[in-house]
Each structure stands twice: as structure tokens, then as C-alpha cells.
Amino acid sequence: MSAADTTDAGIPVAPVYAEVDVAAGLAERLGAPGAPPFTRGPYPTMYRGQLWTMRQFAGFGSPEDANARFKFLLERGQSALSVAFDLPTQLGYDSANPAARADVGRVGVAVDTADDMVDLFDGIPLDRISVNFTINATAPIILAMYLVAAERQGAASVDLAGTLQNDILKEFLARKTFIYPPAPSLRLSCDVIEYAAGALPRFNPISITGYHAREAGCDAVQELALALANAIAYGEALVARGLAFDSFAPRLSFHFATTMDLFEEVAKLRAARRLWYRIATERFGAAEPSSGRLRFFSGNSGTTLTAQQPLNNVVRSTIQCLGAVLGGAQSIHVMGYDEAYEIPSEEAVTLSLRTQQIIALESGVARTADPLAGSYFVEALTDELEARARALLDELDAAGGAAAAIEAGMPQRWIAESAYRLEREVSTGERPRVGVNVYATDGDGGALGEMFAADPGVAERHAARTAERVAARDADACRAATDAVMVAARGGGNVMPPLIDATRAGATLGELADVFRSVFGEFREPQLW
Amino acid sequence: MSPARVVLAKPGLDGHDRGIKVVAMALRDAGAEVVYLGLRRTPEEIWRAAVDEDADVVGVSVLSGAHIALAAELVAERMRAGADIPLVVGGTVPAEDAETLRAMGVEAVHPVGTSLPLVVDSVLALGARERTA
Numbered sequence: 001m002s003a004a005d006t007t008d009a010g011i012p013v014a015p016v017y018a019e020v021d022v023a024a025g026l027a028e029r030l031g032a033p034g035a036p037p038f039t040r041g042p043y044p045t046m047y048r049g050q051l052w053t054m055r056q057f058a059g060f061g062s063p064e065d066a067n068a069r070f071k072f073l074l075e076r077g078q079s080a081l082s083v084a085f086d087l088p089t090q091l092g093y094d095s096a097n098p099a100a101r102a103d104v105g106r107v108g109v110a111v112d113t114a115d116d117m118v119d120l121f122d123g124i125p126l127d128r129i130s131v132n133f134t135i136n137a138t139a140p141i142i143l144a145m146y147l148v149a150a151e152r153q154g155a156a157s158v159d160l161a162g163t164l165q166n167d168i169l170k171e172f173l174a175r176k177t178f179i180y181p182p183a184p185s186l187r188l189s190c191d192v193i194e195y196a197a198g199a200l201p202r203f204n205p206i207s208i209t210g211y212h213a214r215e216a217g218c219d220a221v222q223e224l225a226l227a228l229a230n231a232i233a234y235g236e237a238l239v240a241r242g243l244a245f246d247s248f249a250p251r252l253s254f255h256f257a258t259t260m261d262l263f264e265e266v267a268k269l270r271a272a273r274r275l276w277y278r279i280a281t282e283r284f285g286a287a288e289p290s291s292g293r294l295r296f297f298s299g300n301s302g303t304t305l306t307a308q309q310p311l312n313n314v315v316r317s318t319i320q321c322l323g324a325v326l327g328g329a330q331s332i333h334v335m336g337y338d339e340a341y342e343i344p345s346e347e348a349v350t351l352s353l354r355t356q357q358i359i360a361l362e363s364g365v366a367r368t369a370d371p372l373a374g375s376y377f378v379e380a381l382t383d384e385l386e387a388r389a390r391a392l393l394d395e396l397d398a399a400g401g402a403a404a405a406i407e408a409g410m411p412q413r414w415i416a417e418s419a420y421r422l423e424r425e426v427s428t429g430e431r432p433r434v435g436v437n438v439y440a441t442d443g444d445g446g447a448l449g450e451m452f453a454a455d456p457g458v459a460e461r462h463a464a465r466t467a468e469r470v471a472a473r474d475a476d477a478c479r480a481a482t483d484a485v486m487v488a489a490r491g492g493g494n495v496m497p498p499l500i501d502a503t504r505a506g507a508t509l510g511e512l513a514d515v516f517r518s519v520f521g522e523f524r525e526p527q528l529w
Numbered sequence: 530m531s532p533a534r535v536v537l538a539k540p541g542l543d544g545h546d547r548g549i550k551v552v553a554m555a556l557r558d559a560g561a562e563v564v565y566l567g568l569r570r571t572p573e574e575i576w577r578a579a580v581d582e583d584a585d586v587v588g589v590s591v592l593s594g595a596h597i598a599l600a601a602e603l604v605a606e607r608m609r610a611g612a613d614i615p616l617v618v619g620g621t622v623p624a625e626d627a628e629t630l631r632a633m634g635v636e637a638v639h640p641v642g643t644s645l646p647l648v649v650d651s652v653l654a655l656g657a658r659e660r661t662a
Contacts, residue, residue: 087542087593102598103542176544176568216547303547307642340641341623342594419547420554427645436642454594527567 008261009219011384017376023383026374029274033369035289037277039270039382041328042293046369047360051079052324053331054356055132057299059084059109060343061458062465063119066109070124072346078353080162081124082132082333084108085142090177092138092513096463104459107343108134111142112466112510114503117149127155131162132207132297132331137179139166140192141512143205144499151504163204163253163297166192169230170209172406174216174415176525179513182403184520188495190237195496197248204253206234207297213411214257215303217419220268221385225392226411227254228275229402232393235284236401245284249291258324259301260316266372267381269327272296275386275393297331298324305340309435313337318355325365326372332356343454409526466508473506481505485512489519531562533656536584538566538575540603543593548619548641552588552648559649561656572606579614585656591620592641597629604634615655619648 006012014021031037034044043049056073058081059066070081085108088100094112095104104110111117121131126149135142143164150160168185171178178185189206196205210227218226231252238248256272258265273294280292300320305313314337324332334352336344344352360366372378399405406412425431432438481502488495502512535556537549546568553563564582566575579587591599600618607616615636622630627638636655639648 091542093542100542102595102602103593106594107543171544174547176546177542217551307640341621416547416550416554420551423551423555423645525567527565 007220007264007381008259009221009264009385009388011264011381011388013377017380019376021376021380026379029383030373036281036292038273038293040370040373042273042295042330044369046328047325047366048368051360051366052329052356053080053130054078054353054360055080055082055297055331055333056349056353057082057084057132057134057333058349060086060107061105061109061455062462063109063111063116064122065105065455065458067120067122067124069349070120073349073353074124074129076350076353077357080130080132080331083120083134085133085135086110087177089142089509090135090138092141092179092510092517094463094466094508094510095459096466097510101459104462106454110458110462111145112462112508113469113506114145114148115469115506116466117142117145118152121149121153125155126150126153127159132165133163134165136165136168136171136175137177137185138509138513139164139168140188140495140499141503141509143192144496144503145509147500148504157199158201160200161202163207164192165209165255166206167209167230167255169233169402169406170212170226172523172525173226173411174212178523178525180516180520181523182407184516185523186233186237186403188516189234190241191494191496193234193238193248193251194241194243195494196251197243204251204295205248207253207255208234209255211255211257211299213415214259215301216415217422218411218415219418220259220261220264221388221392222411222414222418223257224268224272224275224385224389225396226402227256227272228279228389229393229396229405231276232279232283233402239284245280245286246288246291249280249284249286250288250293253330254294254296256296256298257301258298258320258327258329260304260319262319262323262326263372263378263381264385265320265323266327267378267385269296269298269324269329270370270378270382271386271389273328274382275389295330297333298327298329299333300324300335302335302339305335305337306433306436307340308440310337310340312435313340314351314355317352318359321355321359322363322365325359328370469506470508478502478505478507482507482511482515486515486519489516531560532653533561533585533660534583535561535563535586535588535652535656536566536575536579536582537563537588537590538570538578539568539591540570540572540575540589540599541591541593541595542569543591543595544568545592546590548592549588549590551645552590552619552652555645555649556652559653561653572602573610575603576606576610576612576614580610580612584614585659586615586617586652588617588619588652591618591622594621596620596622597626597633600630600633600635607634615659617652617655619643
């Protein structure tokens, strides 16, 4: 069977579907929107009640640079923020660190101190604008700095809404911004979730993410299984601490890719909700329906965008955004058409936001919940994705669960092999890519308009600013607060309260990450290649 | 004898390793001997490994936009280490940056969108050139 007759995940597709192709018991598998098993969506009226949150991922340069881009987006009708941090911030290095120099302010904003976080949100009321933070290994430190910034604005923590990615397990699978070994990393993630369960009722302390494994090369079925296996691992770790599942599960959120195979993607998102409901009730004995109600953010796929004929990417992103909407996403990011090369230009990011707004306001797809329900094809595909993902979850269980499987390198191999297979299919032309292996024309590369220009002086300026702030802080108070973080890290108490105190006292991200490095050590990825 | 010995690595802090693993697998399928050093490798580590492994070609991949700064460090360290081995750079490299990289002493640049067979042919050709040099 060729790629033309199967979905992206290799599921055979018949020329026509009919009633006979949908297994009996569909009504029970669907339920109503907003009701178990939530196949049709987490809320009864879906987008009629509230549109999805339009949340373009943004950040570069200094906190002031990123703040200006945030305001640019909010002025154009974006409804919430999503912060991209630079790699040094993600990996626990201050801007002055020699290991960080080349990467300061490149893929995101540089944040060294709580004062930087105050600057990042200058003029943006944190009790009214929800903020997503794509941060993992240093998530507890970044959350602490955000809470200090909110406190300085006078915002009450009960009003803070947003999401911290904080899904460290998937960093070992893909994305790779881990610092510490898996076990202490998992402990830090769980400290955040436990802290938020008491203190931050409107905040999602984790976004359990299949997206990066998918972008690294796995297929839709593997994406489902890997995200849910990680969700199970967090759930088990928190229950093992003595927390009731229902005390934290309603605030767990998810993140899936939405790529080009429209119906497979919609089916995947519907299957994800049903799978999680079953896991929550059958495995964890959830009593609250909201514990099994999966809510997710969808990032469109950067790897489907091409450097050749870049305007074609606008069309690709439109289809992907539509897939996320038909799949019932709670918030969406649309890629910039120039992202194969650079941070999106203002023109590209505006077009991404307009893509969402046109789908929301002009296409009519937001009028009714789960509009594809009952389609013979979509229901058959939803059932098939669910069954295949369950089979993979069983394999991961048999391997000892997500953490053990990751340590053994099993899912990493799935991802790399699938990426290689896809790339060969593109090379041979078996998998069409318009403008790349079909309808390609000479001189297609780099035909972009205005390009984003990175600021080469940002590392030096930001390092100098942090040095001034370090010189101005009360050194004794800061040292005492940092020592308290060390005590919590060593002793097993929740690190969040001392981290908040330490960032308030002016401790830097690099200093606090070093405290954890000294207690937990650093992880070096085993080479499976 | 294999057509080339290739050392691959990710310099800087960028974790996007899909591309470099795909290239590693494709080079191996083409008969090359490939050592992939992994993530966050310093210029010193990369050239030490290249010399120890008697590499014909060194390939690095950068998708964070830091390719110019990182290539500059790599080219400088290659000279310090006295390693006369061609360097290939792949990643999110705009056309004008590709020229800058070549002018700095990078032998070949393969921006995103380069076809896999083209990358393999380029690396193997550099390897063959080294062996006949």
C-alpha cells in the first residue's frame, strides 16, 4: 500500500465509508460535548460559549524586546500570551555564562532575574492576561519569578491564569532541554504541580506534550501514546506522594501537534480525549468528571513548513489551524510562514494571527461543537487511532512505563526511525511536498519579504544589566534564601516556597539552577547511535 | 573500506536533533562510518573527537539561529587544534548567511530544505577528496 492510500500514521483508508464501518456502541463512545467520555469536547457549547485562545508563541532578545512584541500582538487582537525563552534560560545559564553567549536572546527572551520578569510584563496586567510559559528544566524557577512579578503588580495569585509547560519527561524524548537526571527532574515537575494545586486555582502547572515527539518525527499514534504515557507517569508520581488524583488532575493540560493529514489529526484529538477519560477513571479511579476532561493547546507543525516557496506555508498553516479547531482545541498557535529560517517577522506573525481570526469569525466552523461527529470516516478513524494508541500504551507499560522506556531509549528509537522513513519518502517523491518534490521551480529558496534581524549586542547588554542588579541586591538575604532552596532540594521538601523567596531576594536563574546541579547532578544523554 | 569517516555533533545549546540523526542514518546506509557525538558539544570536544576518530569530515547542525557565532568558534578551534578536516554546517541558515559561513572557512552549507541525497553526496564527496589529498 502506498502513502497515497494510507494516513500519515500508515492507517489504510478505504475509498468510501459507510455505516457498516463504524462499530456498534458509538453513542456511548461519544457522549455529549462537555460530558464523559469527552470525545466531542471538554465543554457543552464549545466555541459558541468561548472561542479558543489565540496564543502566538513569541519572545526574543531582552525582556524589553519581547515586551514590545507582546504588545504588538495584543494590539492586533491576540487574546493571551505565550512566552518563548532563549536556550540559556531554558538550560539554567545566566546571559553572562560563556556557554550561553552564542544563544542569548536567539530562540526566545533572556531572563536572568525576577526583575527581568517584571520588565517582560511591564504594562501587561497578569491578573487579566493569561500567559503560557514554554519552560521545562527551569520551570520551577521561572514560575517563582512570574509569581514575584505578579506580586509586584499587585495581582492576586488566585487570579493568575496560564500554563507552565513543565513536562520534563518529554524533554528526554525530544526537544532535549533537560539539565538534571530523569528522577530528580520528575520530582521538580511534581513539586510545581503539588504547589499549584493549593495556591494557583486557575493556573495549569503542566502541559503534557506529544507535540515535540511528533515534531521530532513520530507519527500520530505514537504521539498519542507517548503523551498519555507521560501523563500516567506524572499521575502515578503525584499519587505516590499521597495526593488524591482528583486534587490535581483537573489542572493537568495537554499539548498536541496538528499537522497536515486533516482527518487523521481531528480523529487523533478526539481519540486523545476519550483515552484520557478512560485512563483517569479506570487507572486512577477519578471521581470528578473534570479529572478526566482533557483540555489541550495545539501548536501547528513547523516541520511541515518548507523553505522552498515559503508562501505555500500560509496555506499549510491554515489547514492545520482548521484541524485544531475541528479537533476542539482550547488554545492555538499558528506558525509563521517564514519559520523555516527565522523568528517570524512582524508581517508573518500578524498573518498567523489573522489566519486564526478568519477561521474563527468568517468560516463558520466555530458555530457548533464537534461538527465532524457521526461522519463514518472520522468515527472509524477515531476508533482506530484509539485502538492503536492503546496497543502502544500497553507496550510502554510492559517496558515499565514512560520513564523506564525513555531510559532504555525505546521511544527515542521509534521517533528517529519514523523521521528517517518520512525523509526517505520525501526524497523518493512517494510522499508529495508541493514546491519541494513536486511542482518545484528553480530559485524557490529564500524568497521571503522582510526578515527578522537578531540583535547581536543583546548578550553583552543583558549580562551587564544582570551584573548591576546582582550588585544592588542584599547579598546576605539572597544567600540565606538560596541556602533554603538547597535545604529543600536535599531534604525532599517542596522547592517552590523557598524558590519564590530566593527569586524575590534577587537570586539569578543561573545561581538557582546551579544549586539544583550541585544536589542532583547533570544528565548526559546516552548515545544510541 | 568505507567511503568516509564522519563525525557529527550538535554545538551550542540547541536540542533539535531530528535532522542530524536522519543524516547520520542516511550516511550509514550509504556505507559511511558515522560517530554522532550528541548534544551541547563544545568546539574542543568536537575537534578532539574528529582527530581521535581520524575523521574525513565533520558535520554540525544548528537550528537555533546561532550558526554564525558557533561556526566562528568551530573554525577558530579547528585552527588551534591543527585539524585539517572539512566542516559541514546544516540547519536554519538563510542564503546570505550561507555565503558568510563559506567565507569563514566552512566547506559546505546545507540549509533546511536541502534534499537528503544531496547532503549525503556532498559529505561523501568531501570525504573522498580528503582521502585522495
